[in-house]
Amino acid sequence: MAAPCRKIINQFVKRSLKCFEPRVIPCRWSNTVRNHTVEKHRHSPLSSTRELVNQQDSPSDVMVPREFRFVHPDFLPYPVWNRRDRVREKLEREDMLKRRAVIDIPEFYVGSIMAVTLADKNAPGKQNRFVGICIDRAGHGLYHYFVLRNAIDGQGVEIKYDMYNPLLLKIEVLKLEKRLDPQLYYLRDAPLEYSTFRLDMEPVSVLKGAQVPLNAIKVKMNPRPWCRRWERHNLKGVLPLDDYITEKMKKQKQHPQIEKPWEKHDLMLKARTSIDDREVDQIMTEVYKRKEKIQKEKFQKRGQEGKREVKKAQEVKK
Amino acid sequence: MLGKLFPIPKMNKIAQAGVLVFRGPNACVSAFPIQSFSTSPCLNQIIKLSRMKVVDNSMLGRKAELASKPARVIHIYNKKGVGYLGDKVLVAIMGEKKRAYIVGLRQNQKENVPRFDSNNIVLVEDNGTPTGTRIRVPIPSCLRNREGDFTKILSIATKFV
Numbered sequence: 001m002a003a004p005c006r007k008i009i010n011q012f013v014k015r016s017l018k019c020f021e022p023r024v025i026p027c028r029w030s031n032t033v034r035n036h037t038v039e040k041h042r043h044s045p046l047s048s049t050r051e052l053v054n055q056q057d058s059p060s061d062v063m064v065p066r067e068f069r070f071v072h073p074d075f076l077p078y079p080v081w082n083r084r085d086r087v088r089e090k091l092e093r094e095d096m097l098k099r100r101a102v103i104d105i106p107e108f109y110v111g112s113i114m115a116v117t118l119a120d121k122n123a124p125g126k127q128n129r130f131v132g133i134c135i136d137r138a139g140h141g142l143y144h145y146f147v148l149r150n151a152i153d154g155q156g157v158e159i160k161y162d163m164y165n166p167l168l169l170k171i172e173v174l175k176l177e178k179r180l181d182p183q184l185y186y187l188r189d190a191p192l193e194y195s196t197f198r199l200d201m202e203p204v205s206v207l208k209g210a211q212v213p214l215n216a217i218k219v220k221m222n223p224r225p226w227c228r229r230w231e232r233h234n235l236k237g238v239l240p241l242d243d244y245i246t247e248k249m250k251k252q253k254q255h256p257q258i259e260k261p262w263e264k265h266d267l268m269l270k271a272r273t274s275i276d277d278r279e280v281d282q283i284m285t286e287v288y289k290r291k292e293k294i295q296k297e298k299f300q301k302r303g304q305e306g307k308r309e310v311k312k313a314q315e316v317k318k
Numbered sequence: 319m320l321g322k323l324f325p326i327p328k329m330n331k332i333a334q335a336g337v338l339v340f341r342g343p344n345a346c347v348s349a350f351p352i353q354s355f356s357t358s359p360c361l362n363q364i365i366k367l368s369r370m371k372v373v374d375n376s377m378l379g380r381k382a383e384l385a386s387k388p389a390r391v392i393h394i395y396n397k398k399g400v401g402y403l404g405d406k407v408l409v410a411i412m413g414e415k416k417r418a419y420i421v422g423l424r425q426n427q428k429e430n431v432p433r434f435d436s437n438n439i440v441l442v443e444d445n446g447t448p449t450g451t452r453i454r455v456p457i458p459s460c461l462r463n464r465e466g467d468f469t470k471i472l473s474i475a476t477k478f479v
Contacts, residue, residue, distance in 0.1 A: 118430060122462035123478070130479055145429065155373075155422075155455040156435030157479055165429065188435065 042085060064288045069280055071107045073137070074144035074163060075287050079275050092141040093287065099164050101294045105171055110134050111179030111215055113197055114148060116161055117170040127169065130159055131199050135184035139163075149184070151192040152199070158188075175204045177215045180237035189226040190219045190238075232258060362425035364401030364437060366391055370409060373421065373438040374450030374474070382411050389418070389439060403431070404461050404468065409439065416449070417442050419471055421457050432458050432479050440471050448474055 069076070075096065077089045108114055112134050120128035132148030135158070139145045144163045149156065161168065187195045194217075206213075218239045221230065231241045232253055242250070252258060263269060364370075369388040372379030382389060392415070393408035394401045401407050405420050422438035434455075441449040446467035456477040461468065 120459050123459060128459050128478070152456045152477060152479060153454060155438075157456060158433045159431070159479070160427070160429050160433075162429045167430065 041087065062285060062289055062292075064281070064284050068288060069284050072284070072287065074139070074141065075283060076140060076275060076280065077283070078140040079273055081272070089141060093283070094290075095142055096164055097287070097290050097294060099166070100291070101298065103168065103171070105163065106173045107212075108134060108137075108146075108171075108173045108176065109178045109212065110137055110182060110184060111177045112173055113175040113177070113201065114146075115170075115172040115174055115201075116148065116159075116168060117172075118161075119167045119169055129199075131174065131197055131201055132157075132159070133184065133187070133195060133197060135187060149187060149195050150199075151196040154192060156188065156192060156195060172203065174201050176206050176212055178212055179215055179217075181235055184237070185228070186219065186221065186226075186230050186233075186235055186238060189228075189230065190221050194219050364391060364394065364405075364407070364420060364423070365399065366393070368401075368437065370407075370418070370420075370439045371436045372411070372418075372441055373453055373455045374440045374448060375452045375454060376441050376448075376450035378411060378414070378416070378449065379441060385412070387412065389416070389441075403427075403458060404464055407439065409441075411441070417444060419468065421453070421461065421471070422455065431460055432456075442467065442471070446470060450474065452476060 075093060077086075078084060113131070114134055115129060115131045118128045118130070119126060130148060130150070132150035135147050135149045137144070137146040139162075142164050145160055146163060147158055147160045149158045151157070163171075217237065219237055220239050221241060221244065223244050229249075230238065231245050231249060245253075368391045370391060372382060372389055379389075389409040389411040391401065391407045392410050395406040395408070401420050403420060403423055407418055407420060409416050409418050418439040418441045420438070421440050422432075422434035422436070424434060424437050427433045438455060440453060443449060448471055451474060453471070453475045456479040457472070457475045459478045462472060462478065464472070
């Protein structure tokens with residue numbers, strides 16, 4: 001009597017428990033990683049600074065040229081310390097080098113005249129070429145970008161290009177130059193002759209190993225209105241703006257809250273907005289090593305292809 | 319007592335200067351005494367009453383340019399009420415109502431899309447044919463995939479960037 005009764009009860013319990021079994025229900029965020037998981041990996045020893053510094057202390061066998069960091073500012077990570085993710089930075093650097101193995105990204109600075117060929121499905125030749133002066137370059141890691149400006153038919157045109165965009169087919173530097181300012185957005189408020197470049201401009205060759213020439217041109221600005229308050233920007237590549245601004249603006253410019261004379265002594269601000277010098281060295285060493293390796297592989301590949309072609313030609317001759 | 323409770327807002331600094339200066343796409347300088355001014359930052363967006371530059375070679379556009387009376391947007395044919403690249407607008411130009419397409423914007427654009435120094439439009443008739451026969455400035459290449467009446471504008475364009 002007791003045994004069948006127990007059986008029935010067991011079955012009933014099993015059935016009722018089945019309703020409470022955990023099921024995997026596809027929900028809206030099921031394909032994403034939880035925030036605390038990401039946080040955990042951020043705090044893991046893999047992504048800590050101490051380890052990196054220890055690695056750096058070991059003597060490195062390669063000597064990285066000092067100017068390498070100025071040639072490749074795109075490899076420098078985002079400087080805000082609490083938003084950094086060293087694992088992501090490393091993966092990004094790897095991706096950037098992979099892209100650099102495919103496309104030749106030359107050395108350029110703000111003020112250089114460049115030409116960019118872009119894949120454009122709507123254009124007749126599936127390509128679109130734009131020539132202009134580089135007025136800005138910014139962004140960290142894979143999101144590095146540069147802005148080109150030119151005046152075509154008396155109309156100022158600016159295009160922003162993401163440097164690691166796979167749509168970019170070719171980046172050429174027609175004239176390697178530097179300017180006095182880190183950004184040239186003031187060309188928007190200058191006469192168009194300062195930002196007019198021929199679209200069929202021929203590249204100017206620069207001696208290898210020579211210093212990058214500095215173009216110390218002083219731009220004469222248009223009278224106001226301007227798109228920004230240029231008198232407050234301490235521009236070096238611009239003729240004095242005193243004729244264009246009022247007495248009141250001159251007085252306002254010298255106001256301590258606008259001039260901010262304490263900023264150059266603010267060590268905390270510097271620490272917050274820049275990356276440790278040793279870490280930069282470490283990153284640049286890593287990049288330099290990988291780059292050399294990729295170049296070697298490239299040469300080897302070319303050599304093999306050349307050999308194959310020679311073989312083919314010989315066979316054809318026979 | 320009342321003044322303490324409800325302090326009268328101080329007059330704006332620009333107003334004290336006595337010269338009215340607008341910034342952004344609708345930039346103009348007026349030496350007249352101040353009538354009205356806005357203290358909010360410029361949006362650089364094409365909304366109603368934005369001033370536009372006619373870039374085709376139509377007589378109407380040239381006349382408006384010579385008289386320095388730029389075309390003003392009075393309606394935008396989309397639900398947002400903000401005009402972007404390739405949108406159709408209704409403009410008031412030299413006392414006339416005309417339809418037009420936006421072919422260049424001053425505001426910041428996405429990557430690979432050109433940003434121009436002025437807000438450009440091309441006038442069209444009510445049936446969709448362009449009023450002019452030639453466009454004097456380059457046109458963004460991203461507009462090339464537009465269909466419908468826009469192809470008529472693309473056919474009179476001289477350059478693409």
